[in-house]
Amino acid sequence: xxxxxxxxxLSGLSGIPTSIEVDVANGLPAFEIVGMGDTAIKESKERVRxxxxxxxxxxxxxxxxxxxxxxxxxxxxxxxxxxxxxxxLSATSQLNAKCDGVVFLGExxxxxxxxxxxxxxxxxxxxxxxxxxxFVIPEDNAKEASFVNGVTVYAAKSLRQVIxxxxxxxxxxxxxxxxxxxxxxxxxxxxxxxxxxxxKVAKRALEVAVSGGHNILFVGAPGTxxxxxxxxxxxxxxxxTFEEALExxxxxxxxxxxxxxxGIVVKRPFxxxxxxxxxxxxxxxxxxxxxxxxxxAHNGVLFLDEMPEYARSTLESLRQPLEDGVITVxxxxxxxxxxxxxxxxxxxxxxxxxNLGSEDKPCTCTPSQIAKxxxxxxGPLLDRIDIKIAVDEVKYSELTExxxxxxxxxxxxxxxxxxxxxxxxxxxxxILTNADMGEREINKYCxxxxxxxxxxxxxxxxxxxxxxxxxxxxxxxxxxADMELFDEISPANILEAISYRH
Numbered sequence: 337x338x339x340x341x342x343x344x345x346l347s348g349l350s351g352i353p354t355s356i357e358v359d360v361a362n363g364l365p366a367f368e369i370v371g372m373g374d375t376a377i378k379e380s381k382e383r384v385r386x387x388x389x390x391x392x393x394x395x396x397x398x399x400x401x402x403x404x405x406x407x408x409x410x411x412x413x414x415x416x417x418x419x420x421x422x423x424x425l426s427a428t429s430q431l432n433a434k435c436d437g438v439v440f441l442g443e444x445x446x447x448x449x450x451x452x453x454x455x456x457x458x459x460x461x462x463x464x465x466x467x468x469x470x471f472v473i474p475e476d477n478a479k480e481a482s483f484v485n486g487v488t489v490y491a492a493k494s495l496r497q498v499i500x501x502x503x504x505x506x507x508x509x510x511x512x513x514x515x516x517x518x519x520x521x522x523x524x525x526x527x528x529x530x531x532x533x534x535x536k537v538a539k540r541a542l543e544v545a546v547s548g549g550h551n552i553l554f555v556g557a558p559g560t561x562x563x564x565x566x567x568x569x570x571x572x573x574x575x576x577t578f579e580e581a582l583e584x585x586x587x588x589x590x591x592x593x594x595x596x597x598x599g600i601v602v603k604r605p606f607x608x609x610x611x612x613x614x615x616x617x618x619x620x621x622x623x624x625x626x627x628x629x630x631x632x633a634h635n636g637v638l639f640l641d642e643m644p645e646y647a648r649s650t651l652e653s654l655r656q657p658l659e660d661g662v663i664t665v666x667x668x669x670x671x672x673x674x675x676x677x678x679x680x681x682x683x684x685x686x687x688x689x690x691n692l693g694s695e696d697k698p699c700t701c702t703p704s705q706i707a708k709x710x711x712x713x714x715g716p717l718l719d720r721i722d723i724k725i726a727v728d729e730v731k732y733s734e735l736t737e738x739x740x741x742x743x744x745x746x747x748x749x750x751x752x753x754x755x756x757x758x759x760x761x762x763x764x765x766x767i768l769t770n771a772d773m774g775e776r777e778i779n780k781y782c783x784x785x786x787x788x789x790x791x792x793x794x795x796x797x798x799x800x801x802x803x804x805x806x807x808x809x810x811x812x813x814x815x816x817a818d819m820e821l822f823d824e825i826s827p828a829n830i831l832e833a834i835s836y837r838h
Contacts (some may be wrong), residue, residue, distance in 0.1 A: 338575045339426035342439050342468070343419035344459050345411045348625060348672025349586050349663075351462025351594035363399035369420075371404030374412040383414075383444045384421045388401035391496045393430050400424065402713040410670065412624055415453050418442035421495055425802030433502035439463050439471045440498075441803065448495040452596070454477035458586035472498055474509075479599025480589060482514035485583065496738045499717075516578045520602050525571045529742040532564055534734035539565070539785045540564040541725040541836060544746055546572050547754040548815030549660065550767030550808075551680040551720060553643070556727030556799060557697075558690045562683040565727070568640045569681060570604035571744035573636075573745070574752050580635045587627050587674065611645040620665045620674060628665070630657050631674035633755070642681040644712035645712055652728075654680065658720045661772070677789055680721065682751065694729065722771065722808045757818045770815045775807065788830045795834045809833045 337358045345352040355409075367381045381402075385395050402420055404411055419440035425431035441459060442450040456477040463471070463485050471489045473481055478491035490508040492498045498536040500506040529539065538554065542565055545552040554562040576584070586602040588594045594601070609617060609629045620628030630638060630653075640646060656665045661677040687706045691699040718724075758769050765777055773781070784792065796806055810825075812833035817825045 337427050337429065338776050341419045341423040341435055343416050343441060343470075344439055344463050345409070345413075345415075346455050346590065347670065348456050348464070349462075349590070350672070350673060351459055351466065352406075352411075353408055353463070353466055353468075354411060354416065354419075356419045356423045357405060358420070358427040359401045359403075360396065360424075360427045361399050361401075365397045365598065367400045367661075369402045369404070371407040372410045373404055374410070375504065376414045377404065377411060377416060380414060380417050380444075382498045383417055383446060384424060387417070387444040387448040387495050388421055388444040388657050390446065391499065393492065393499075393502065394428075395423055395424070396428055398513075400427075407438060413453075414443035414451075415441050415455075415459075416448065417444040417496065418495065418606065422498065425499065431499060431502060432533070435502065437468065437470055441477075442474045442492075442523065450476075450492055450494055452496075454592040454594075455586075455590040456480055457577075457582070457589045457594075457600075458485065458486060458668065460489070460538075461582070461586070468802075470642035473500070476596060478511050479514070479596060480585065481596055481599075482511050483516060483585070484602045485513060490804075495771070496794045506694070514599065516581060516600065516602075519598070520575060521527055521602065523575075523602050527564065527567050528571060529744045529747055532561055532568060532570040532661070534730040535561055535565065535727060538725050538727050539742075540746075542816055543572065543751065544812065544819065545569075545679065545681075545723050545834070547751050547819055548758070549679060549771035550720075550812055550815065551771075552682075553718075553721045554681070554724040554725060554727045555686055556683075557694055557729055558685060560727045560729055562643055562727050563639075565837050566608075566637070566641070566683065567606065568608050568680045568744060569637045569639075569679065571615075572747045572751055573604045573679075574748070574755050576602060576604060576635065576734060578667045583675065584635045585773065587631050587689040591627050591632060595630070605633050605783075606639065607633040607636070608639040611640075611642055611779035614647070615649045618650050619653050619663055620655075621667055623667075625665050625667060625670060625672045627674045628663075628740070628753060630654065630663060630676040630678065631727055634675045634677055635676040638678045638680050642685045644709055648714070651713060655717055682713075682721065683727075685709075686726075693726075696729075717805050719802055720793070722812050723834060754815070754818045770811045770818070773811055773814075778807055778810055782825060783808070784825060784830070785827070787827050788813075790824060791827055791834070792828050795837075799834075799837065801837070805837065809837060812836060818836070 341356045345354045345724040452805045457480045475491040475493045481489045489511040657676040663676045664673045687701040691697040813825045813829040816829040
C-alpha cells in the first residue's frame with residue numbers, strides 16, 4: 337500500500353514543498369529512504385522506527401520504501417520525521433485518516449516525543465504562500481507559529497498526540513494568534529543614551545547615523561565610551577514594524593537563535609562578533625548554508641569592536657553587502673540569498689597604543705606603526721562608512737555632573753520624525769532611508785545650491801575624496817536637513833556632513 341504525506345523543506349528563506357511517499361510491499365524486510373536526503377534524513381528511519389514502537393504502533397517485517405519528492409532537490413535536517421512516521425502508519429493501515437493538505441513538521445525522539453525545530457516560522461510563511469493552510473508542529477515551536485496569520489496550526493508534544501488528533505480521538509487545540517503590538521509594548525533595553533556621560537559631538541553623529549541609516553566609525557582612546565555608544569544604537573532606532581519583525585525572525589529561526597518565550601524578534605538585532613570571526617562566520621555558509629553575522633544583523637546593527645583587529649578577509653567580505661543590502665551565499669551544496677540591510681558601527685583606537693592625541697598620556701607608537709595600524713582597514717571599506725567621528729576623553733567633571741541627559745526615548749522620537757519624512761519621500765522608489773539612495777535618487781532629491789556645490793568641490797579636491805565619498809556626503813547632508821525640517825540642503829548641512837568624513 338502507498339501513502340503520501342506533505343512536509344516542507346527550506347533553502348535559505350525559500351520553501352520547497354516536499355511530498356513523502358511511503359510504499360509497503362511484500363519482500364525481504366528493509367527500510368529504504370530515497371530522494372537526495374542528507375545523513376539526518378537517512379538516520380530518520382531509526383528514529384521513526386523507535387518512535388512508532390514506543391507510541392503503540394509497529395513496523396511490519398516487509399519491504400518499506402520512502403521517497404522524498406522532488407528527488408532532484410537536496411534536502412537536509414530532521415524536520416521530516418513526523419511526516420515520515422504518519423506516512424508509514426497510513427501505509428500500514430495503522431492510521432485511517434485523511435491528511436490531504438496538512439503539512440507535518442517535527443523531529444521525533446526515540447520515545448515518540450516531538451523536539452523543537454529551527455526555521456518553523458519561515459517554513460509556515462513559505463508554505464502559506466504556496467496555498468497550504470493547515471499544519472502540525474512541535475509544541476515548543478507554538479509561540480513563533482502564533483505570529484503567522486491566515487493559517488491553522490496545531491502543536492503536539494508527541495507522535496501519539498498527533499495520531500489521536502488525526503483519528504479524531506483527542507483533537508489538538510488550535511494555536512491562537514498573537515498580537516505583535518502587545519508584545520512590542522513590553523520591549524525594554526539594558527542601556528540608555530542618558531547613561532552616556534559627555535560625548536555631545538559623538539551623540540549628535542550617532543543620531544544623524546540612525547536617522548538616515550548611515551554607517552558610522554568611532555575613533556578614540558580605550559575607555560572613552562565607544563562600545564557604550566554603539567550598544568545604545570538599537571535604543572534610538574525606530575520600533576520594528578511587524579513586517580520587519582517577521583523578516584528578522586525568519587533569519588534567527590533558521591539559525592536556531594529564536595527565543596522560545598518571545599517567539600518573534602521585537603528588538604532591533606545587535607550583533608557583535610569577536611575579532612577572531614572568520615569570513616564564513618560573517619557571511620554565512622557551512623553544509624546547511626546558515627545565515628552569517630551580517631544577515632543576523634538585518635534590520636539592526638553590526639558592531640565591530642576594535643575593527644583593525646579583524647582579519648582582512650573578514651572585513652572585505654562586508655563590502656558587497658554594504659552596497660547591495662543582500663548577500664548570496666554560494667557553496668558546493670547550492671546557493672541561497674539572505675537580506676543584510678544593517679547599520680555598520682565600528683570602533684578603533686587612533687593608534688596601536690591608543691594614546692595618540694591624548695592630552696595626558698604620551699603616544700609610544702612610531703609613524704610607521706600608526707600608518708600600518710590604520711591601513712588594516714582598506715580604503716574601499718572606509719569609503720562605505722558615511723560618518724567617522726572622534727570620541728574624546730571624558731573629563732571627571734562630566735562624569736559627576738547631575739544635569740539630566742536626553743534619554744533614548746526622546747532621541748527616538750526625533751529619529752521617528754526624520755524617518756517618516758524619508759518614508760514619504762521614497763514611497764514610490766522602493767527604498768526607506770537616505771542611506772539607501774542611488775545616484776538617481778540623489779539627483780532627484782538632493783539638489784545643491786551653487787554655494788553648496790563650491791563647498792563640496794573644495795572638499796573633494798583638498799581631501800582627495802572619491803566619487804562614492806562625494807555621494808555619501810550628500811546623503812548625510814540630506815539626513816541633517818531632514819532632521820532640521822529643511823526642504824533644501826543648506827551650506828551648514830554640507831559642512832557638517834564633510835566634518836564627519838575625517
